[in-house]
Amino acid sequence: MTNVSDSKVFENVRPRLMGLAYRMLGSMADAEDAVQDTFVKWQASDKASVLNAEAFLTTVCTNCCLDVLKSAHKKRVDYVGPWIPEPLQIGTETDPESDLTRAESLTTAFLLLLERLSPKERAAYLLREVFGKPYGEVAETLGISETACRQLVSRAGRHVRSPASRFVPPPDDQERMLTAFLAAVESGSVEDLGGLLADSVQFQADGGGKATAIGRVLEGPEMVGKYVARILGRLWAESRLEPGNHLQVMDINGLRGFALFNGTRAVTVLTLGYSEDGRIDRIYIVRNPEKLQRLAAPLRHDPASGAIWH
Structure with missing residues (x-):
């Protein structure tokens, strides 16, 4: 791919990445940072080894969000009063x-x-039930077996319903x-x-x-x-x-x-x-x-x- 086509591929997927990151994080500022980090990693990647650009970018963005959620836990504990997502x-x-x-x-x-939900439950549920990704693709994104992925989605669904x-x-x-x-x-x-x-x-x-x-x-x-x-x-x-x-x-x-x-x-x-x-x-x-x-x-x-x- 050329640099121009690399950017075009990313820009085509960016709105869906933003939708995923905002739902994962409840903060547009954090979502924008996660998507920008995804872009940086996309630029540095070996494009010849990428078979499915959208799946690759979704995986990178999801993992960026999971990293943010790990560091966000303490902030939520120390937050003054009830926390509500950014409107x-x-x-x-x-x-x-x-x-x-x-x-x-x-x-x-x-x-x-x-x-x-736990961060991985949140990611699994959103990718499967909101973004319609196949279980196999969700499992690959999260680095788990398909059986474990189905269990995560099922457990998350019981809480969300x-x-x-x-x-x-x-x-x-x-x-x-x-x-x-x-x-x-x-x-x-x-x-x-x-x-x-x-x-x-x-x-x-x-x-x-x-x-x-x-x-x-x-x-x-x-x-x-x-x-x-x-x-x-x-x-x-x-x-x-x-x-x-x-x-x-x-x-x-x-x-x-x-x-x-x-x-x-x-x-x-x-x-x-x-x-x-x-x-x-x-x-x-x-x-x-x-x-x-x-x-x-x-x-x-x-x-x-x-x-x-x-």
């Missing part, structure tokens, strides 16, 4: 209902489910619930919120020690409803009145959510997760400024391939 303004190229597995695999709820929300309602239902939720927050009405929340509802906020946020996960409609209506509602009203602040509804990780901006800088992002009966069972707020730097730049997602690109 991205990202929509799908097609109707999410046309490929629910991959559409769901970008939601905040699903990315948090992946946190329950837990009661925690992965449901993606139709866009119109998302819009309706988001509007009703915002109205209830602004009214400060616990009663209005009560009809929107599932019995399994949880609330968590990520300030990372760099912005004000509640430091524990709240559970149950009574506790969540009171906090959202009485405390979040007051804080939200105060924030809306600050000079330069404005609210913007957008697609965040494939679901409708909204962000509070100060000028062009995002300061707070809220997304929801849903139970299968369409009620709200997850409320996520991200205020850590390090996780909001990319929110203003829209990304695209192709559910058929899992690719993410600008």
